Structure formats: C-alpha cells, structure tokens
Amino acid sequence: MNYSNDLYRNIILDHIENPKNKKEINSQEYLKSYLKNPACGDDVLIYVLIDKDIIKDVSYDVNGCTVCKASTSIMSELLIGKTLKEVDIIINNINNMLVGKDFDKNIIKDAIAFEGIKNLPPRIKCAILPYKAFKKAIGDKDEL
Amino acid sequence: MNREDFPMLKEKYIYFNNAATSFKPIEVINEINDYYTKYNSNINRGIDSLSYYSTNKYEEVRNKVANFINANNNEIVFTRGTTDSINLLAYFLEDIINENDEIIISIIEHHSNFVPWQKLCKRKKAKLIVLDVEKNGTISPSLLKNNINTNTKIVALNHVSNTMGATNNIKELSNIIHKYNALFIVDGAQAISNIKIDVKDLEVDFYAFSGHKMYGPTGIGILYGKKQLLDNMEPISYGGEMIDSVSIDNTTYKDTPYKFEAGTMMISSVLGLGKAIDYINKIGIINMHNYVVNLRKYLIKQLQNIYNINIYNEQNEDSSIVLFNINNIHSHDIGSLLDKYNIIVRAGHHCCEPFMKYLKVDSTVRISLSFYNTKEEIDKLIEILMKAGDYINELF
C-alpha cells in the first residue's frame, strides 16, 4: 500500500459510510432520472434542482457496488453550486480520467480516488453511471 | 483432468465461469479451422463434391447430437443456442395458445426461459403462472400439481438451474404435465454438460441447449422436439434450403427438421459441436461429473474458512455451481478483486433477476466448475478471497 492508495481508500470509505447530500426528495421542482446498468444490476435514481443555469441541489438513491455508490456521492458534492458549463467541464475531466486520458486533478476533487479505475476497465461503467443519470436528468443528450 | 487438451488453459487465467461458457478443446478448434481451410463450401447446394462432403459432415453431427440425447435424427433442429431455441418455440407454439390459457414457468428460470413466455402470454392474453422454488432451488412436483389445470398449455422449466445448480426431477414433473395434456419444454443449458441426457426416458416434449456450454463453439444450439410435434409446427423463417417447392402463389416446405433451418446455417459451429460431443464421449460425462462433484466438496470446505461468507446452495452436492456472497461486500467488488489476480468468476444477477429478488439480494458471486479445474486453482482462489475484507485497498 502506498500513500495515494491509503488516501483513496479513505475517500471511498468515507463516501460509502457517510453518503453526502443523500436525502428524501418529495418536491416536484426536482428533475429526476433513473438509470440501470443492465449488465450488472447497479441502479441510480438522481434528483437535480436547477435554478437558471446553476445546480442548486443533487440527491440520489443508489443500489450497487462500492464504485457506483461512492461515485454517486462524490458526484453530488462536485456538482452542487456549479453552473451547467462548469458541470460539463467537470464531467469531461472525470470521464477522461476513467478512460486513461489527460485530466485536470484540481477540477475533480474526491473523484481522484477513482484514478485506478482505468486499470479496471470492466468497472468504468459503474463509476460513470451516476454521471450518465445526471446528464439524462438535465436533458443533456451528449453521450458519455 | 486433461488440461493439455485446452489451449485456453495455457493462458494466465484461472477460469471458474464454466456455466457461462466453457473452454474448447483443440479438436473443436481444429475442426472449425479445417472446414475453412480444407473444404469450405455451402451445404445442400448443387452437386459438387465439396458441398457433398460438407453436407455429409453437417448431417453426421445431427446424428451425433441425436445419439447423445437418445433422440432421432429428424427431431434435432440446429439453432443459435438455448435462447434462440426457446424463442423459436414461443412463436412456433403461438397457435395453440388462446385467451385465458395458462403457461407455467418458475421464479428461478433464466431470462431466456422467462421473457419469451411472458411476452407470449401478453400477445395472446394468456396467464403466466410463476412457481416458487424450494429452498434448494428445485421445483416441487406437488406445487406444480396445485397449479396445473386443464387450461395449462405449456410448462417450461429448467433441468439444472444456473444459479442454485439444483437438478429438477424432470421425469416426475413430466408425468404430472402430461396428465393434463400440456407440453413440457425443458431448458437444458446447464444440464447438458453435467448429466447424461436421455430425452425419451425423461419424456419431455422439447429440450433446448447450447453448444458453447458443452465445450463446443458459440453460435450453435439445439432444439430437440418430438417428431410429431415438430411436424405440426409452422416455420417462422422462410428462404433457401427449407423449401420443398416454390411457385408464384404457393410454397411447400421440406420435412422436419429442415423446414426450420432456413438460409445458410452456421456450418462451422455445427461441425465444431460434433467434435465437442466426440470429446465428451471420449472422457465420459459420468467421469466429468464425478470429478466435479469431488472438487466441489473441496471448494465448499475451503470456502467455509472465509470470514462472513454466505453460501446459498451448499446442499446441492451434485452440482458444479457454488453461489455465495461475502457480507457487506458487493459481488462486483469480489469479482474485480479476483479479476485482478486473473481469476474469473461470475458476479451479478446471472440473468435471473426474478430469482435474485426472491433470494432478497441484488447480486451474488458464482463459481462454476469444470472437469479441468484443480484443487490448486481453488487454493489460489481462497488465498485471494481471504483478502476480501481489504478489497478497497486492493482495488483502488
């Protein structure tokens, strides 16, 4: 185990044990979308509250593996308070990291814990699922 | 046993996903290669000697399949696989289903023996009856008795379950079903490589299986059907080689089973399947089975040393499958951890979502053994599973 492993481990454990921004949403103002990974059964329900072009809130319900769960919690932290334009940049950087391309470390914060996913290609889909669901919720049709 | 026969076993992997698809012995691979390099030709076409040769080889395989399951040649239809066989049946049999008729399946069926019947019932406004299973995963004959009636037209059940590995008493179920004149369709995908199949003795009407789970190639499966039943069914795919004669107004078909094999078939896969059957006969399916049962005993004993493990089908001693979870760790994380060490298992819902819900889990880890697996491979598996509690460190 090296320093970064230890750090990544703590980040992931923290998001698993204390999922951030997860709460019950009854308000009709939230955009909603449900996505399931048919191959493995992971599923996420994402709630997004947008005001003009700012993401006011993100919540979720997620069933699945560690990667999918932690990724969803991390996403909520990353996206709340951002403009749609900023969101686009963040998601692109995370996607790049997952598939082993260049990315900006400073933009993606805790999501850095998934840097190693590029060496576990079958798991990329678990990490990316909440981002796909988010894009679907806000009606962004660009493919991830 | 016989590891040197399998080129894949020279690769770095430890392969415990045999229920998904098995490795192929070199004879099977060579047969496919020979077809493309020595006598590539289409079958049943023209009078040339190449075509004559491959047609004979192709029909020889039908013979081998028939002998393998104790059927007649003209009761063997080549398909793409189990899924294809069952889907075809769900269309072939559409005519016998009317509104308010009933079709019985079970909660533990693979999606491929679940969805085709669910959809047929929707098309025909018929009723789908889904039987629960016993704790070991089998279908209880008395539960079937309580659910079958004169409206029941089809009963479609697995022979061996791909999750619990339990073997159903097909003969006993068959007796009940035929008292009501319903048709009995059996999904034999997991049985075919594990137990000796005799369709006459089992008294089933249809039996479906895949070549790739019995050491053969992908793209080839079998639909066995009683001759008289096949004769009465209308094909759903029309074209070359299935016709008897065609005029502007009308077409007559060839006899069973040829009327169900329209167009150019997967000739190379059929030939490969023939070699797979030769291979199984050479080793002996009983020998394979006995070896696997012994190996499974060892596997179970070793798995019991894993902290927090929950094995769902320990009691199914005759099976090649072990289904489990390690508490608080998602099956995909176990799967990824093992994958890191080149150990291949299946993690997920195994195409059995209704049954996973029934077990109250969303996924499980499945180990499925073959006669080429070894105790040493199991020891390696256990060594890695011992680290399961540390999977986050290991993976990230």
Ligand SMILES: Cc1ncc(COP(=O)(O)O)c(C=O)c1O
């Ligand atoms: C019990 C069972 N039925 C059907 C199938 C489907 O087989 P295929 O994918 O070869 O059509 C499988 C394969 O996983 C199976 O295990």
